[in-house]
Amino acid sequence: MAPDASPQPGDPVPTVGILGGTGRQGRGLAYRLAVAGRTVLLGSRREEHARDRAARLMAMPRVTGTIRGTSNAHAACAALVIAALPYPAHADTLGALRDQLAGATLIDCTNPIRRTAAGIGLISVPAGSAAEEAAAVLPGTLVAAALHHVSSASLINPANATLTGTVPVYSDHPDAVEAACTLIRHLGGLQPYRAGPLRDARDAESRAPALITAALAPGHRQARTDPPRDRTS
Ligand SMILES: NC(=O)c1ccc[n+]([C@@H]2O[C@H](COP(=O)([O-])OP(=O)(O)OC[C@H]3O[C@@H](n4cnc5c(N)ncnc54)[C@H](OP(=O)(O)O)[C@@H]3O)[C@@H](O)[C@H]2O)c1
Incomplete structure (x- = not known):
């Protein structure tokens, strides 16, 4: 039976659905949200795979919330949904x-990037x-667009009790900005800021190849974040 996407009694805030939730970023975000006590619907093309991933996440330290594996279609029924999809699957899946x-x-954290023999490149x-x-x-x-540069490796590492850094949020809708900011605060130490309209997400997406390349460099193990740049308030 499919799990209920509606808020459950005792949920401090609405359930979060994650499209592509079985991937690196989806699992990292689900883990942090569950540490904060939130309920997450981990979406996948394969429900069995999602249930397996969810069970593993639920066994991790300090989880107080609930992660349920399900289909992307069911995760999309939540009031607040994160798209954590590879760019080639992004538009068709949505x-x-x-x-x-x-x-x-x-909340879309998709970076339009691809790996090539020359490194990580931006897709036009x-x-x-x-x-x-x-x-x-x-x-x-x-x-809303956010979380483009928050690394899954930092999110999923239980040794990182507290994350640090600021996270830009881009949207044309004040309610979506508020929802994204609340979610980011629940990730355990990250501070959101209003970075501008949705079209300014181009800035964040275009910086992803360089930031990921730097993050993959030997010896670099910190969360990727941006300097504060609040243009809307
Ligand atoms: N990884 C990071 O540190 C990080 C940080 C910031 C932003 N991001 C962004 O977050 C997004 C996801 O990154 P990721 O590293 O988590 O990716 P990923 O692990 O490669 O994939 C995420 C999930 O997408 C689903 N998927 C793969 N191909 C698909 C297709 N053709 N159609 C539909 N679903 C498909 C898979 O889930 P199922 O097989 O279960 O359906 C997979 O587990 C990307 O846009 C990335 O730029 C990533």
């Missing part, structure tokens, strides 16, 4: 979930950014 995501807030997005593409594909959804 488009197929348009009905489920109608009325929801979507006709809409300007993956975030703007999400907004175009999902006209009935409040889209």
Whole structure:
């Protein structure tokens, strides 16, 4: 039986659905949210795979919330949904979930990048950014972009009791900005800031290749964050 996507009694804040939740970023975010006591629907194309991933996360230290493995379609029924998808799967996956995501807030952390023999490169997005593409594909959804540079390795490492750094949030919708900021505060030490309209997510996405390349350099093991740059308040 599919788990209930609606808020559960005792949930401090709404359930969070994660599309592509079985991946590195999805699992890292789910772990931190569960440490904060939140309920997470870990979405996947394969429910059995998601249930296995969720069970492993639930066995990790300091988890007080709940992580349930499910389909992407069911995770998309939550009021607050994170897109943690590889860019090549991004638009098609979101488009197929348009009905489920109608009325929801979507936080998109997708970087339009690809690995090549020469390193990590940026994919040119006709809409300007993956975030703007999400907004175009999902006209009935409040889209915010954030978490592009928060590394999954830092999120999933239980030895990192507290994360540090600031996280820009981009959106054209004040309610989506607030929802993203609250979620980021629940990740355990990260501070959100209002970085501008959704089109400014182009800045964050375009910096991903260089930041990831630096993060993969020998000896670098810290969370990727950005300097404060609050343009909307
Ligand atoms: N990793 C990081 O540290 C990090 C940091 C910041 C931002 N991001 C961004 O977050 C996004 C996800 O990154 P990731 O490293 O977590 O990626 P990933 O592990 O490669 O993939 C995430 C999940 O996407 C699903 N997926 C893969 N191919 C798909 C397809 N063709 N169609 C539908 N679903 C597919 C898979 O889930 P199922 O097989 O279970 O469906 C997979 O577990 C990327 O856009 C990345 O730029 C990543």
